[in-house]
Amino acid sequence: MDSFVITGGQKLSGSIAVSGSKNSALPILAVSLMTSERCTFKNIPTLRDIQTQVKILNTLGVETHWKGREIETRVKDTYNSTAPYELVKQMRAGVCVLGPLLAARGEATVSLPGGCVIGERPIDLHLRGMQALGAEITLEKGYVQAKAPKGGLKGTEIYLGGKFGSSVLATDNVMCAAVLAKGTTIIECAACEPEVVDLANCLIAMGAKIEGAGSPRITIHGVKKLKGATWTVIPDRIETATFLLAGAITRSPITVTGGRADHLLAVIDVMRQMGVGIQRKGHAMTVVPCARPKACEVTTLPYPAFPTDVQSQTMALMAVSEGTSILTERIYPDRFMAAAELKRMGATITASNGQAVIQGVERLGGAQVMASDLRASAALVIAGLAAEGETHISRVYHIDRGYERIEERLRKLGARIQRINDGDEAEPATAAAKA
Numbered sequence: 001m002d003s004f005v006i007t008g009g010q011k012l013s014g015s016i017a018v019s020g021s022k023n024s025a026l027p028i029l030a031v032s033l034m035t036s037e038r039c040t041f042k043n044i045p046t047l048r049d050i051q052t053q054v055k056i057l058n059t060l061g062v063e064t065h066w067k068g069r070e071i072e073t074r075v076k077d078t079y080n081s082t083a084p085y086e087l088v089k090q091m092r093a094g095v096c097v098l099g100p101l102l103a104a105r106g107e108a109t110v111s112l113p114g115g116c117v118i119g120e121r122p123i124d125l126h127l128r129g130m131q132a133l134g135a136e137i138t139l140e141k142g143y144v145q146a147k148a149p150k151g152g153l154k155g156t157e158i159y160l161g162g163k164f165g166s167s168v169l170a171t172d173n174v175m176c177a178a179v180l181a182k183g184t185t186i187i188e189c190a191a192c193e194p195e196v197v198d199l200a201n202c203l204i205a206m207g208a209k210i211e212g213a214g215s216p217r218i219t220i221h222g223v224k225k226l227k228g229a230t231w232t233v234i235p236d237r238i239e240t241a242t243f244l245l246a247g248a249i250t251r252s253p254i255t256v257t258g259g260r261a262d263h264l265l266a267v268i269d270v271m272r273q274m275g276v277g278i279q280r281k282g283h284a285m286t287v288v289p290c291a292r293p294k295a296c297e298v299t300t301l302p303y304p305a306f307p308t309d310v311q312s313q314t315m316a317l318m319a320v321s322e323g324t325s326i327l328t329e330r331i332y333p334d335r336f337m338a339a340a341e342l343k344r345m346g347a348t349i350t351a352s353n354g355q356a357v358i359q360g361v362e363r364l365g366g367a368q369v370m371a372s373d374l375r376a377s378a379a380l381v382i383a384g385l386a387a388e389g390e391t392h393i394s395r396v397y398h399i400d401r402g403y404e405r406i407e408e409r410l411r412k413l414g415a416r417i418q419r420i421n422d423g424d425e426a427e428p429a430t431a432a433a434k435a
């Protein structure tokens, strides 16, 4: 298994480019199931999760050609409509083939994703949405079986809010299913994340009729079929935020290029409250660091509020800020895996009942730590860059799921970070490997 060895305390300089959005690319690749024509998807990041999604699509009869950052797809046969456990257990987002499959083939069998290290993560809202469109849903042997009625799916009004608010992938799934349903569907309490808008725009380029994506009410007028299209996915806002926070924690004026500041206003606002400026020029954002950031109170909520996927990295910055910070997690109340590892590096954090209290210390010290999920791993990397001495992060396969060759890119900024292979132990494809 690979580990990172980081010698902290180096000032970073220069610029780093942002990759395409993982969380946009995953559902967008799944819409290739919805047309018999060729699609070309651009700005696709080279990540483990994308590889897993491509494998799922191949199993479902989609032929794929991957050239650099471009993936070309075409449905070769419609024989198999089962997304197997072996693949969906590796990546929960595999569930986003449910809506496209049901829309295109009238049936879908998708493994239930199971538990996840960042929380329970049920899919009741996805199923509720499919049922509202008329699908019959059965759960058997760990699989969801969805079947459209004889006359096909039918548009309707669907309230898609759950106890934690809107759901990104449930909105995606229901929107895809409704695109080929008869009549009009209105999704109320739809997720407003930029990735939902990107998916809607891609579907529109394929001939779908969708209004209101990016707002809590999405209206979809069903069409008979979709055509192929070429689509470029948006830049990854979580990766952008991670790099900005890397600049803030190392107190380095690095420039992050190719990101979208308008997708990150909540993060930029929190950084400003902590004393870290972000200078915007076109698609470039330059960190204006301060001597020592100030403590802050942050609550994660659905977009456009502060994203849960940036919570762990923000905790790392709070760990070295002046004063006591409070982080409240309203999407995944148990998502505080970074806390225990940051404590090994000298942070003072208590986390319970969806809230972490972080008493800032002057500096962190290098230690041996373990990556546990994608974003917690990113937090450990940026903490390691700022810590005094050497940090050894094991199980970095978690970070490879969502960040492309992060160590090579950070090295170009002057970071001292190396990937080492410290044994032949296989990377476990367990529940802990998902997010």
Ligand code: EPU
Residues within 6 Å of the ligand: 022, 023, 024, 026, 093, 119, 120, 121, 122, 123, 124, 125, 126, 127, 162, 163, 164, 165, 166, 167, 168, 169, 170, 191, 195, 308, 309, 331, 332, 374, 375, 402, 435
């Ligand atoms: N929820 C339900 N029922 C459902 C679906 C969700 O109760 O049927 C709950 C979840 O348990 C959670 C909340 O609703 O408490 C929001 O979850 P959501 O469904 O929006 O999450 P998701 O769509 O499964 C995507 C991202 C996650 C990101 C969340 C929240 C992808 C592939 N994944 O997941 O990304 O944290 O939205 O923004 O888009 C990551 O990239 O590290 C990651 C975990």
